[in-house]
Amino acid sequence: MAVLVDKDTRLCVAGITGREGSFHTLNNRTYGTNVVGGVTPGKGGQDVEGIPVFDSWAEAMSEVRPNTAMIFVPPRFAADAILEAAAAGVALVVTITEGIPAHDELRVYNTLLRDHPGTRLIGPNCPGILSPGKANVGIIPASFFKPGNVGVVSRSGTLTYQIGNEIAQAGFGCSSIVGIGGDPVPGSSFVDVLALFEEDGETELVVLSGEIGGSAEEEAAEYIDQSMSKPVVAYIAGFTAPAGKQMGHAGAIVSGSAGTAAAKAEALEAHGVRVGRTPTEAASIAVEVLGGASAAPA
Numbered sequence: 001m002a003v004l005v006d007k008d009t010r011l012c013v014a015g016i017t018g019r020e021g022s023f024h025t026l027n028n029r030t031y032g033t034n035v036v037g038g039v040t041p042g043k044g045g046q047d048v049e050g051i052p053v054f055d056s057w058a059e060a061m062s063e064v065r066p067n068t069a070m071i072f073v074p075p076r077f078a079a080d081a082i083l084e085a086a087a088a089g090v091a092l093v094v095t096i097t098e099g100i101p102a103h104d105e106l107r108v109y110n111t112l113l114r115d116h117p118g119t120r121l122i123g124p125n126c127p128g129i130l131s132p133g134k135a136n137v138g139i140i141p142a143s144f145f146k147p148g149n150v151g152v153v154s155r156s157g158t159l160t161y162q163i164g165n166e167i168a169q170a171g172f173g174c175s176s177i178v179g180i181g182g183d184p185v186p187g188s189s190f191v192d193v194l195a196l197f198e199e200d201g202e203t204e205l206v207v208l209s210g211e212i213g214g215s216a217e218e219e220a221a222e223y224i225d226q227s228m229s230k231p232v233v234a235y236i237a238g239f240t241a242p243a244g245k246q247m248g249h250a251g252a253i254v255s256g257s258a259g260t261a262a263a264k265a266e267a268l269e270a271h272g273v274r275v276g277r278t279p280t281e282a283a284s285i286a287v288e289v290l291g292g293a294s295a296a297p298a
Contacts, residue, residue, distance in 0.1 A: 001202040002131035003151065003176045003193070004092060004122070005033075005068065009135045012037040012057075012066035012090070014073050014081040021072035022048050024096070024139050028070075031136040036064040039081075057081075057088035070128070070137055071095040078124065079104035086116035094137050095123030095187070105185035112187070121187025127157035127179040140177060148173020150286060151197035153190055154209035155182040155216070159237055159279055163207055166283035170292055175203040182211060190220035198228055205231050207286050208273075210264055212238035217264040225271035231289050234268050234275045235282035236261040 011028065015021035016038025026049060029035040037052050037060045044055030054060040057069070069085040071078055071093060078097040085093050105124060112119055122129060128138010133147040140157070144165040150172060154160040157179050164174055178193045180186050190208060197203045206228075210217040217236065224232050239261040265275040274289075276282030 001175065001200050002134050003129075003196040003200050003203070004120075004178060005129045005131050005135040005137050005176070007034075007134050009034055009068050009137065010064070010066045011035045011068045011070060011135075011137055012039060012054075012060050012064065012085075013070045014039045014057075014085065015071065016040060016048050016051065016053060017043050017046065018072060024072065025051065025070070028136050028138070031142050032133075033135040033137060036066050039085075057084045057090065061088040061090070067091050068137060069093045071097055071123070073097060075099040075101065075104075079108050082108050082121065083111055083116075086112055086119040089118075091119060093119060093121050093187070094126070094128050095121065095181075096126065096128060096138055097123075098125035098183075100124045100183070102184055105183060109185050109187065120192075122178065123181040123183075123187060125183045126181030126186075127160070129176065129178050130174075131176045132174055138179070140179065144168065145177060146173040148175065149202055149204040150174045150290070151200065151203040151206040152177040152209070153193040153197070153206065154179055155211050156209055156237060159209050159235065162279045163209060163235065163283050163286075166280055167207075167286060170283070170287040172287060172290055172292060175200060184214070186216075190216050191223045194220060194223060194228060194232070198230060203230065205233065205286060205289055207282060208232055208234040208268075209279075209282070210234060210236045212236070212261050212264070213259045215259065218267045221267045221271040221273060224268075224273055232273050233282055233286045233289060234265075234273050235277075235279055236264045236268075236275060239277060
């Protein structure tokens with residue numbers, strides 16, 4: 001099993017005819033993802049190495065029945081692309097685009113909640129979702145991972161790759177890796193994805209990779225304590241980040257003492273979650289919990 005993407009995924013890509021969109025779409029197809037089409041207004045009837053291109057999501061839905069959308073369009077078009085895919089009935093929308101205005105993100109979040117409750121949004125500004133050996137939707141370098149029983153959910157892309165790779169090097173693998181993105185208004189939260197891993201029969205342990213800013217990790221700590229039966233290991237980026245400075249993602253900014261890495265780690269540990277102070281330490285703890293030898297340097 002896996003969460004969100006698997007062998008049943010039927011992927012259609014907004015922005016497939018662009019340089020980045022075509023590059024990553026073809027990488028996803030090479031990995032084994034079933035890519036059924038793309039959407040670029042004005043370019044319907046064309047194809048990208050055999051993948052048909054449609055003018056609209058309604059047309060794509062009528063012709064190839066996608067259940068997953070990947071959004072690779074520029075920021076000013078992204079909100080409308082997400083909502084058009086949702087209106088066409090696409091169940092999962094994965095938005096890679098970064099730099100979407102916060103007001104657009106708020107509009108998308110509230111419109112999906114009100115008008116399209118059957119559509120789940122991952123992102124924006126995320127690396128996507130990988131279920132090793134099954135499907136890859138996004139820009140996650142699949143070679144870093146191998147199939148297994150560890151679920152990974154993260155606000156950061158590159159830190160996820162390091163943790164997953166160290167778990168793989170220790171002889172373990174991942175059920176699914178979900179990058180929720182680090183923007184101020186994410187479509188899905190840690191709690192949303194933790195609930196999926198809790199229900200997934202293949203996942204035996206979850207690694208949560210957070211960062212400074214906001215309260216998502218504190219909310220996750222409460223949820224883990226109240227609703228998770230599976231062990232969760234965490235890593236929080238930004239222990240040395242100066243207050244008031246944005247670090248990386250738009251949501252990674254600390255004001256005063258709220259949202260610091262130390263405060264997040266304290267909240268998680270208070271609810272029984274072991275927190276690594278480095279990605280290597282988090283991977284080492286995960287391997288230890290799974291019953292393997294420590295992956296940390298001696």
